Amino acid sequence: MSLNRDRADTAFTFKGGMLPMTVMELASADPERIRAQLAGKVSQAPAFFQHTPVVLSVEQIDEPHLALERICAVCRAHKLLPVAVRGGSDPVKQSAWALGLGWFPPQESRPRAVETRPVESGLVEASIEADLPVPPTEVAVQAGGRIHRGTVRSGQQISASEGDLVVIGAVNPGAEVLAAGSVHVYGPLRGRALAGIHGDREAGIFCHDLNAELLSVAGTYKRLEDIDPKMLGCSVQVGLKEDQLRISALT
Amino acid sequence: MAKIIVVTSGKGGVGKTTSAAAIATGLALRGNKTVVIDFDVGLRNLDLIMGCERRVVYDLVNVIQGEAGLKQAMIRDKRSENLHILPASQTRDKDALTLEGVEKVLMDLSEEFDYIICDSPAGIERGAQLALYFADEAVVVTNPEVSSVRDSDRILGLLSSKSRRAEQNRDPIKEHLLVTRYNPNRVNDGDMLNLDDIREILAIDLVGLIPESEAVLRASNQGVPVIHDDKSDAGQAYADTVSRLMGEDVPLRFQSVQKRGLIARMFGGGGRR
Numbered sequence: 001m002s003l004n005r006d007r008a009d010t011a012f013t014f015k016g017g018m019l020p021m022t023v024m025e026l027a028s029a030d031p032e033r034i035r036a037q038l039a040g041k042v043s044q045a046p047a048f049f050q051h052t053p054v055v056l057s058v059e060q061i062d063e064p065h066l067a068l069e070r071i072c073a074v075c076r077a078h079k080l081l082p083v084a085v086r087g088g089s090d091p092v093k094q095s096a097w098a099l100g101l102g103w104f105p106p107q108e109s110r111p112r113a114v115e116t117r118p119v120e121s122g123l124v125e126a127s128i129e130a131d132l133p134v135p136p137t138e139v140a141v142q143a144g145g146r147i148h149r150g151t152v153r154s155g156q157q158i159s160a161s162e163g164d165l166v167v168i169g170a171v172n173p174g175a176e177v178l179a180a181g182s183v184h185v186y187g188p189l190r191g192r193a194l195a196g197i198h199g200d201r202e203a204g205i206f207c208h209d210l211n212a213e214l215l216s217v218a219g220t221y222k223r224l225e226d227i228d229p230k231m232l233g234c235s236v237q238v239g240l241k242e243d244q245l246r247i248s249a250l251t
Numbered sequence: 252m253a254k255i256i257v258v259t260s261g262k263g264g265v266g267k268t269t270s271a272a273a274i275a276t277g278l279a280l281r282g283n284k285t286v287v288i289d290f291d292v293g294l295r296n297l298d299l300i301m302g303c304e305r306r307v308v309y310d311l312v313n314v315i316q317g318e319a320g321l322k323q324a325m326i327r328d329k330r331s332e333n334l335h336i337l338p339a340s341q342t343r344d345k346d347a348l349t350l351e352g353v354e355k356v357l358m359d360l361s362e363e364f365d366y367i368i369c370d371s372p373a374g375i376e377r378g379a380q381l382a383l384y385f386a387d388e389a390v391v392v393t394n395p396e397v398s399s400v401r402d403s404d405r406i407l408g409l410l411s412s413k414s415r416r417a418e419q420n421r422d423p424i425k426e427h428l429l430v431t432r433y434n435p436n437r438v439n440d441g442d443m444l445n446l447d448d449i450r451e452i453l454a455i456d457l458v459g460l461i462p463e464s465e466a467v468l469r470a471s472n473q474g475v476p477v478i479h480d481d482k483s484d485a486g487q488a489y490a491d492t493v494s495r496l497m498g499e500d501v502p503l504r505f506q507s508v509q510k511r512g513l514i515a516r517m518f519g520g521g522g523r524r
Contacts, residue, residue, distance in 0.1 A: 151454050153408035154401050155375075172404050172452055190452070 023086065024075075025057045031070040038078040049079040059087030059106045068095045145181065152177060152191065159197075173213060182206065192216075195238075205238040206250065220245050253361040256368050256496070257386040258429075259410075261402030263373030265394045266431040269467055270489070271370035272300045273478040274390065277493030279334035280478070283365040286325065288356075289339035290382035291372035292347060298338045301328065302474025312340040315352030321359055330479065335364075345378040357385050375409060384415050388425040390458060390496075394432045395443035400452055403428075407453065427458035429492060434463040435508040446506060459492030461485050462505040 028034065042049050054075065058066060072082045084102035085092065096103045144162020152158050152167060154174030159165065165179035168186045175191035177183055181203050183195045188209035196203030196218035203217055210231055215222045217240045227247065235250040258271040268291075275287035289297035292312060298304040303326045309319035314337070321337075328334035337356075340347065360367050371382035383389060389410050393403040410424050411417055417424075430449060437443045450457060461467075466483030470476060478493070480486040484505055494501045 151407075153411075154404035156408045156412075170452075170454065172401075174401050174404065 021083075022052060022054045023057050024054045024080070024082075025060065026071075027060050029058070029061050029063060029066045029071070031067055031074050034071060035074045035077075038074065038080075042078055051079055051081050053081045053083045055084045055086050055104065056082050056101075057086040057107075058092060061088070064089045065091050066095070068092065068101075069099060072099060072101075146179075148177075151187075154191075161197075171207075171212075179203070194221075196240075201240050203239075206236075208235045209233055210236045210247070215245060215247070217245060222247075253364045253367045254388065255357060255361075255386050256366060256388045256390060257371055257383045258368060258390045258392060259371035259379060259383055259406050260373065260392040260399070261375060261379075261406040262394075262399045265392050265399050266461070266467070267373070267392050268296045268300050268370050269471060269477065270390065270392050270429055270431060270461070271368050272297060272476040273486075273489040274493055274496065275366070275368040276301075276328070276331060276334060276476040277478045277490055278366045278368070278496070279328070279331040281493065281497065282333065283497075284333050284363065285366040285368065286335040286337060286360055286364050287368040287370060288337040288360075289370050290348070290378055291370065292339045292343055292345045292378060293341065294372065295339040295341040297370050298326075298336065299474060300471055301336050301476065303328070303336055303338075304474070307338045310338045310340040311356070312343045312347040314356055315348060321356065330475075345372070345376070348378065348381050350381065350384065353381050354385060375405060379406075380409065380413055383410055383424075384413070386410075386414060386424050387416070388427065388496075390427045390429050391453070391455070392429050392431055393449060393453065395430060395434075395438065395445070395449060397444065400444065400449055403453055407455065426455040427496070428453055428455050429459045429461065430457070431461040432463045433460055433505070435506065439508065457503070458495045459488060460503055460505055461488045461492070 026034070056071065066088065068085070075082050082101060084104055085096040086104040087106035093103045144160060145164045146160040147166045147168065148158050149168045151169045152171045152175040154172050157176045157178070158167065159178040160180060162180050164181040164184060165177055166184045166186070167177055170187040171177050171185055171189050171191040171193065173190045176194070177185065177191065178194045178197050180198045181195065181200060183193045183205045185193065185207035188211060189207035190211045190213070192214040193205050193207070193212055194216040195205045199218050201218045205215055205217065210227070210233065212227070213224050215227070215238050217238060220240060220243065222245045231247050231249070236247050237250050238245060238247050240246070256274070258267050258274065260267050271287055275285050279285040287297065287301070288311060289295055290311070291297070298307050306326050309324035311324070313319040314321055314324045325335040325337050328336060357367060369382045369386065372378040391403050391406060393399050407426060410426060414424055416422065428450065430446060433446070434443060438445045446460065462484045464483060464485035466480050466485045467477050470480055477483065477485050478489040481490065488505050491501045491504060
C-alpha cells in the first residue's frame with residue numbers, strides 16, 4: 001500500500017474518539033423494578049429520554065445470567081437506547097453480542113461513583129433536574145488527567161499517563177512532573193516538567209514563577225541554562241513552535 | 252501514649268544528633284519523661300553528645316534481638332532523671348534493625364514515657380526510614396545551604412509517603428523545620444541562604460532557628476547537650492525550640508546580626524553573648 005495513496009480512494013478512516021456516555025448502573029436485574037423507576041424518571045425529566053444512548057453497567061450484579069433482552073426492551077420503551085454492556089459474566093457478554101450490543105470490561109476503579117449512588121434505589125440516581133436539558137454524564141472512556149494538591153518534593157515524581165497534570169502547589173528542585181498532555185503548575189516550578197511524554201506536540205507547560213531545571217514538550221527540551229533569564233520568575237506558557245520550544249509570558 | 256518525634260534531615264553533618272540531644276534534654280528539664288533513641292547503627296554518636304559513652308552496656312540492637320531487656324539497655328541521664336538514652340550499636344550494621352522490632356520497642360517505651368525522640372541516621376535508606384516510620388512529629392534539621400535544603404525536601408517527601416501514618420491514611424506527620432548553623436553575617440554577605448528562602452522552598456512551619464555558635468562544638472566535645480549552656484545563644488535558641496514543640500508561642504531570636512558592645516568587641520567573647 002502506497003503511503004501517498006489518494007485520500008479520495010478511502011471510503012472511511014478510523015479515528016479514536018471520546019464521547020460522553022450515560023452509564024446506567026444497575027443494582028437490580030429485575031426488569032419490573034427498572035420499569036417502575038424509569039417511569040418515575042420520565043415524568044421528572046422528559047428531556048433526558050430522547051433516544052439517549054446508555055451503557056448498561058452490570059458490575060454490581062453478581063448473577064451469571066441476566067434477562068438482558070427484557071431489560072433492553074424496558075429501556076427502549078422509555079426512549080433509552082442501550083448501546084453496550086459493561087461488566088458481567090461470560091454468558092452476559094455472549095448475550096450482549098447476540099443482542100447486537102457492545103461489551104466493555106468492568107471498570108477498575110470508580111471512586112466517584114460511590115458518592116453519587118444512593119444505596120437503597122434500584123438504579124443509579126443521576127440527579128436529573130426537571131429543567132435541565134443536558135443530563136449529567138459520566139465519561140465512558142476516562143479522559144485521564146490528574147490533579148495533585150500540595151508541594152511536589154525533591155525525589156518525587158508525579159505523572160499523568162493520560163491527559164493533563166495539574167499541580168496546585170510548588171514543584172521543588174529535584175522533583176519531576178510529567179503528563180501525556182499538558183502540565184499546569186499553580187505555583188513555582190523549580191523542578192523538571194515534561195509535557196507530551198507520548199509525543200503530543202500540541203501539549204504545553206504552564207506555570208507561575210518559572211525556575212524549572214528542565215522543560216520538555218514531546219521530547220524537545222530546554223535546560224535551566226538555556227532558558228532566557230528574562231523569563232525566570234515569570235508566569236509563562238511553554239509550547240512547541242517549528243520544532244523549537246517557545247517560552248512566552250502569560251499575560 | 253508517648254509522642255514520637257523523629258529528628259531527621261537527609262543530609263549528614265547538619266546537626267541532627269546535637270538537636271536530638273538538646274531537644275530531648277530540654278523536654279526532660281521541663282518535667283516530661285523522655286527517652287532519646289539513637290537509630291544510627293554502626294555510627295553511634297548520641298552517647299558521646301549526651302556524655303554517657305562509658306556507661307553503654309547493651310544497645311538498641313540487643314533489645315530488638317532479644318539479648319537484653321529495655322530496662323537493661325536504657326541509660327539514665329546524669330543531669331536529668333526524666334531523661335533516658337537508648338544507644339545504638341557500634342558493631343552491627345543497619346540491617347540488624349527490623350520494622351517489627353522497632354515497633355515493639357516503641358510500643359513498650361510508649362507506655363512509660365511522654366516523649367520518644369528518634370535520632371535518625373543521615374541518608375534516606377533503611378535506617379532513616381525505620382527512624383521516621385512510626386513518628387507522630389518530625390523535626391527536619393536544615394542548614395542554610397542549597398544541598399541541605401534539597402535533602403530536607405526529599406525527607407519531607409518520605410515523611411508524607413513512607414510513614415505508618417501515611418500508609419494507614421491517618422493524619423499526616425506534623426513536620427517542623429529547624430534551621431541550624433545560621434549565621435546572619437554570612438546570610439547578609441550572600442554566602443548562606445536566608446531564612447525566608449528556606450521556608451519558601453520547604454513550606455513547613457518553623458520550630459526553631461539555631462545560630463552558628465562556638466558553644467555547640469564545645470558542648471559536643473564535653474558531652475553536655477548545649478541546651479544546658481543557658482548563657483549561650485545556641486542553648487537559648489534550643490530552649491525556645493523546645494517551648495515551641497510543647498505548643499508555646501515564643502518570638503524568634505537570633506535571626507539578625509547581634510550588635511556587640513564595645514567591651515565584647517575588644518575582648519572577643521567566645522560565642523556567649
